Amino acid sequence: MTEPQTQPATQTAPARQGEPLLSVRDLEKHFPVTKGLFQRQVGAVKAVDGISFDVYKGETLGLVGESGCGKSTTGRLVTRLLEPTGGQVMFEGQDITHMSQGRLRPLRRDMQMIFQDPYSSLNPRHTVGAIVGAPFRIQGVQTENGVKKAVQDLLELVGLNPEHYNRYPHEFSGGQRQRIGIARTLALKPKLIIADEPVSALDVSIQAQVVNLLEDLQNELDLTYVVIAHDLSVVRHISDRVAVMYLGKIVEIAERKSLYATPMHPYTNALLSAVPVPDPRGRAGRERIRLTGDVPSPLNPPPACRFHTRCWKAQEICKKVEPPLAELASGHRVACHFPENAPGAPEAPATGKDEPVNA
Amino acid sequence: MSPFLDVKDLKIHFPTDDGLVRSVDGVTFGLERGKTLGIVGESGSGKSVTSLGILGLHKGRGANISGEIWLDGEELVGASQEHVRGLRGKKMAMIFQDPLSAMHPFYTVGDQIVEAYRIHNKVTKAVARKHAIDMLGRVGIPEPGRRVDSYPHEFSGGMRQRAMIAMALSCDPELLIADEPTTALDVTVQAQILDLMRDLQREFDSALIIITHDLGVVAELSDDILVMYGGKCIEYGSADDIFYRPEHPYTWGLLGSMPRLDREPTERLLPIKGSPPSLINVPPGCAFHPRCPYTERTGDKARTEAPALAETEGGHLVRCHMSPAERRDLWENEIKPVLETP
Amino acid sequence: MLLFVVSIATFAIFFLVPRLAGMSADDLASRYVGKAANAQVIHDTAIRLGFNDPVIVQYGRFVKGIFTGVDRNYGPGIEHCPAPCLGYSYVSQNPVLPDILNRLPITLSLALGAAVVWVIFGVATGVVSALRRGSFFDRLSMGIALAGVSLPIFFTGIVSLAIFRDQLGLVGDVADWVPFSEDPLTWANNLILPWVTLAFLYAAGYARLTRAGMLETMSEDYIRTARAKGLAERVVVLKHGLRATLTPVLTMFGLDLGLLLGGAVLTESTFSLPGIGKYAVDAISNNDLPQVMGVTLIAAAFIILANLIVDLLYAVVDPRVRLA
Numbered sequence A: 001m002t003e004p005q006t007q008p009a010t011q012t013a014p015a016r017q018g019e020p021l022l023s024v025r026d027l028e029k030h031f032p033v034t035k036g037l038f039q040r041q042v043g044a045v046k047a048v049d050g051i052s053f054d055v056y057k058g059e060t061l062g063l064v065g066e067s068g069c070g071k072s073t074t075g076r077l078v079t080r081l082l083e084p085t086g087g088q089v090m091f092e093g094q095d096i097t098h099m100s101q102g103r104l105r106p107l108r109r110d111m112q113m114i115f116q117d118p119y120s121s122l123n124p125r126h127t128v129g130a131i132v133g134a135p136f137r138i139q140g141v142q143t144e145n146g147v148k149k150a151v152q153d154l155l156e157l158v159g160l161n162p163e164h165y166n167r168y169p170h171e172f173s174g175g176q177r178q179r180i181g182i183a184r185t186l187a188l189k190p191k192l193i194i195a196d197e198p199v200s201a202l203d204v205s206i207q208a209q210v211v212n213l214l215e216d217l218q219n220e221l222d223l224t225y226v227v228i229a230h231d232l233s234v235v236r237h238i239s240d241r242v243a244v245m246y247l248g249k250i251v252e253i254a255e256r257k258s259l260y261a262t263p264m265h266p267y268t269n270a271l272l273s274a275v276p277v278p279d280p281r282g283r284a285g286r287e288r289i290r291l292t293g294d295v296p297s298p299l300n301p302p303p304a305c306r307f308h309t310r311c312w313k314a315q316e317i318c319k320k321v322e323p324p325l326a327e328l329a330s331g332h333r334v335a336c337h338f339p340e341n342a343p344g345a346p347e348a349p350a351t352g353k354d355e356p357v358n359a
Numbered sequence B: 001m002s003p004f005l006d007v008k009d010l011k012i013h014f015p016t017d018d019g020l021v022r023s024v025d026g027v028t029f030g031l032e033r034g035k036t037l038g039i040v041g042e043s044g045s046g047k048s049v050t051s052l053g054i055l056g057l058h059k060g061r062g063a064n065i066s067g068e069i070w071l072d073g074e075e076l077v078g079a080s081q082e083h084v085r086g087l088r089g090k091k092m093a094m095i096f097q098d099p100l101s102a103m104h105p106f107y108t109v110g111d112q113i114v115e116a117y118r119i120h121n122k123v124t125k126a127v128a129r130k131h132a133i134d135m136l137g138r139v140g141i142p143e144p145g146r147r148v149d150s151y152p153h154e155f156s157g158g159m160r161q162r163a164m165i166a167m168a169l170s171c172d173p174e175l176l177i178a179d180e181p182t183t184a185l186d187v188t189v190q191a192q193i194l195d196l197m198r199d200l201q202r203e204f205d206s207a208l209i210i211i212t213h214d215l216g217v218v219a220e221l222s223d224d225i226l227v228m229y230g231g232k233c234i235e236y237g238s239a240d241d242i243f244y245r246p247e248h249p250y251t252w253g254l255l256g257s258m259p260r261l262d263r264e265p266t267e268r269l270l271p272i273k274g275s276p277p278s279l280i281n282v283p284p285g286c287a288f289h290p291r292c293p294y295t296e297r298t299g300d301k302a303r304t305e306a307p308a309l310a311e312t313e314g315g316h317l318v319r320c321h322m323s324p325a326e327r328r329d330l331w332e333n334e335i336k337p338v339l340e341t342p
Numbered sequence C: 001m002l003l004f005v006v007s008i009a010t011f012a013i014f015f016l017v018p019r020l021a022g023m024s025a026d027d028l029a030s031r032y033v034g035k036a037a038n039a040q041v042i043h044d045t046a047i048r049l050g051f052n053d054p055v056i057v058q059y060g061r062f063v064k065g066i067f068t069g070v071d072r073n074y075g076p077g078i079e080h081c082p083a084p085c086l087g088y089s090y091v092s093q094n095p096v097l098p099d100i101l102n103r104l105p106i107t108l109s110l111a112l113g114a115a116v117v118w119v120i121f122g123v124a125t126g127v128v129s130a131l132r133r134g135s136f137f138d139r140l141s142m143g144i145a146l147a148g149v150s151l152p153i154f155f156t157g158i159v160s161l162a163i164f165r166d167q168l169g170l171v172g173d174v175a176d177w178v179p180f181s182e183d184p185l186t187w188a189n190n191l192i193l194p195w196v197t198l199a200f201l202y203a204a205g206y207a208r209l210t211r212a213g214m215l216e217t218m219s220e221d222y223i224r225t226a227r228a229k230g231l232a233e234r235v236v237v238l239k240h241g242l243r244a245t246l247t248p249v250l251t252m253f254g255l256d257l258g259l260l261l262g263g264a265v266l267t268e269s270t271f272s273l274p275g276i277g278k279y280a281v282d283a284i285s286n287n288d289l290p291q292v293m294g295v296t297l298i299a300a301a302f303i304i305l306a307n308l309i310v311d312l313l314y315a316v317v318d319p320r321v322r323l324a
């Protein structure tokens, strides 16, 4: 397991050549909302409502957004833990959108998921050995020196002691449990790992350990990641490209540098400006964008641009015409009629700019 | 002249079946009216137990409490339960982390504020209700006259936290303790709540303690900062001391673990190795020694002798065997350059 | 809806099963006219009562009786049994419903009285046990509670009868039923023993439920908030703690009371109280099918009614339920 794979993992810049490993088009998931004795459908939660993105081999795509914007749902759709209600998911050129679970099974080896809560995602009655070794048994994989050796190699790879083989999850701390979870996902040498909030339940010092581990493993095993998180600093640290979601839509997607240096969507600007900065001297001078109100319900999302209820740049057109996700700079796509920081684009209609932010 | 709130060597231990849990084991700080103290530390470091201890909520529930808590010239550790109860809610109030579970699900938001107000103010229900509506308006709840009759589950997370703040402020407390007030909230809402707390503190001129594990939140609000590790205060100083002249290896570790938006991203984070200590079998000597990269510099002392909380200069306290000069040298020449350059 | 299911089920059990087991219509009718009757009389009776009709028709007649009443041919003449008619007893020839209704006050007195006793004692014991967890009181009361749920009621009943009535003469003769409206004191005095005996059984369960609920509630965050406001501990416990604990207690209470109104069978038998429970026992031992069906339906009606009330109350108690 530990030996490096054939392809060298040298490229530091995201490799965007060739076919994407994962390709998502107009993906939708609407959860029906039912009522009464006969489960009459009265509406739908549009958890994911038409999103498209590509993930290239060897890169890390970060998916950020506030609670309930559909990040986890996206992760579950892509790994087919949920059945999409529309759109298309392609993995290595194969359409897996509605593939049967039987045909999906061999593909599951290549596509694994890491979950947020290191406490509930491990079966407390199984030993670490059984947990990490389970994928071998489920997939019926033959290992060279037996499953035990393979598991111990994995434990070592994620920084645990191979002697932990016969211990139970409750004997470990949160960070160690997350390592166990990661070892489990690595068992079958996946190509793509979807990590849903892999560090948000951990303490800062432990969080940094796990972030470093994920990066090391990526270099060593040539992994591709989709990392779902709400912490913009963590996402910036580990991603090559970042997609920002709001109410089931991707509103901005770009290279990491370009997104954090010149965020174009008003929502991205607001998000970045809301992150508290650990620099007490700078706090007086900082300009802040303050949004009012909360994220609206995905049950009845606002029409056209979904952000218009909280956007300080909103105009009539924003309530009527949905802005397309357009490429305004190379590799930088934004869904907004009046983007900020747009190269060359006339800032003309954005008259609301110097008004206070709906204080 | 001692400060408005003066905590001296506070210890709170819980006897349990597994042994004595030393949740708080030597915490010292002072806080003036109108100032904000930030308490940071990892999960289980004793932040919440400290704050509940100041409010006297461990009294009479089997905890061993020692040390001194002086509030406005009055000692609270030795005071009677009934006396401290009278101060709670009136002189000192608290905001909790998860506003959904911290509010009673069966009573309206208004009723809960009215209740808090009427414990300490002999007024009619109608007067108290007016006051509740007024408070809800001041914390930025739209249509307070209507929302006063809502139940907590009908509020969004941010509104609930606002209501919680309104409840805590209803009796105009002089000391307000906020235990992770924004941890359960989204960033944009967190920013709103932090702004609100800053504004209200200015308006009420109360002393504010904000407890969090997020150094960013602390930096936004605090004048002074207390860093806790394994139930002990390991470093205490002004916000400038902690962020620009930190002297404890654990504080360095926290700063290095944290990815930051305001700087060029570093290649790698600098985590602290290992995991937080057990509070029952606290490591002997310096509790941080199993994780500290500088253990060898203090030799056997790190394992055998507990370092004392000592002042370096101007009220900056550090609990470490290394000499202040040695620590400053390490910070300037080894730590800071790594943290601040990409 | 539910009543409909219950009525079909009882009908099936008491009418259909005997038929399937090989009893002829005449065999059924023989119960009705008594052992001495000759075959012809039996046969006539069977026809008159419609035992030879298809099952559906028989069931239809039964249901029709409930909604519109029926005319009953009792041989010498025709009598109208007004709606809701649950039929006539085979044995006494009396209409079933009035008989049951006559006994209702007794069962009602027994059940409601016991309910008051057990709720007060059960909940209070549970609260105190929870607050003093591990104390002598806690262990003692939980020990007694364990005994309470495990001892059969006729045992506690007979023992208490022997002690309090026969030995000490403290209470009146239970079997002498005196309506509340006539003499409340004697009413209570006669009923006190069955109340306590029945309540003992239930109080035990309520004490355990309340204790478990209180332990959980008192560790909730909102209890900490209530204390942080500076509320007196008594108010914290009663207003904030107990209020949330009572919700599951309320559910159980509704179901228990509904069940009991259908007849506190064992208690009534033990104390020879002529309530609905006793009526049911007699009906079954006499094979008096209309009576059995009547009692079953009434009992089911009570349970459903109690459920309905609980559901409505739930929304009053827990505001989170109102929206859903």
Ligand SMILES: Nc1ncnc2c1ncn2[C@@H]1O[C@H](COP(=O)(O)OP(=O)(O)OP(=O)(O)O)[C@@H](O)[C@H]1O
Pocket: A031, A045, A046, A047, A065, A066, A067, A068, A069, A070, A071, A072, A073, A074, A230, A298
């Ligand atoms: N099984 C489900 N049935 C109905 N609605 C659902 C279901 N799963 C998720 N939702 C809804 O879909 C929306 C998106 O949920 P999702 O879990 O993807 O959000 P998220 O971005 O991961 O949020 P968080 O940061 O809180 O984890 C939410 O409004 C959620 O309530």
Ligand SMILES: Nc1ncnc2c1ncn2[C@@H]1O[C@H](COP(=O)(O)OP(=O)(O)OP(=O)(O)O)[C@@H](O)[C@H]1O
Pocket: B014, B016, B021, B022, B023, B041, B042, B043, B044, B045, B046, B047, B048, B049, B050, B213, B279
């Ligand atoms: N009543 C109690 N009895 C025994 N141990 C307790 C009690 N209350 C708290 N503790 C222990 O004290 C330690 C400190 O807890 P505390 O809640 O203060 O941590 P914290 O710093 O607030 O952590 P977090 O960031 O997770 O809230 C924990 O290990 C906890 O298990």
Ligand code: SF4
Pocket: A265, A266, A267, A305, A306, A307, A308, A309, A311, A312, A313, A314, A315, A318, A323, A335, A336, A337, A338, A339
């Ligand atoms: S489209 Fe309009 S409302 Fe939407 S983000 Fe852009 S400016 Fe704001």
Ligand code: SF4
Pocket: B249, B250, B286, B287, B288, B289, B292, B293, B294, B295, B297, B298, B302, B307, B319, B320, B321, B322
């Ligand atoms: S006393 Fe020693 S072990 Fe403890 S923090 Fe200081 S240098 Fe590290």
Ligand SMILES: [Mg+2]
Pocket: A071, A072, A073, A196
């Ligand atoms: Mg999620």
Ligand SMILES: [Mg+2]
Pocket: B047, B048, B049, B179
């Ligand atoms: Mg805490």
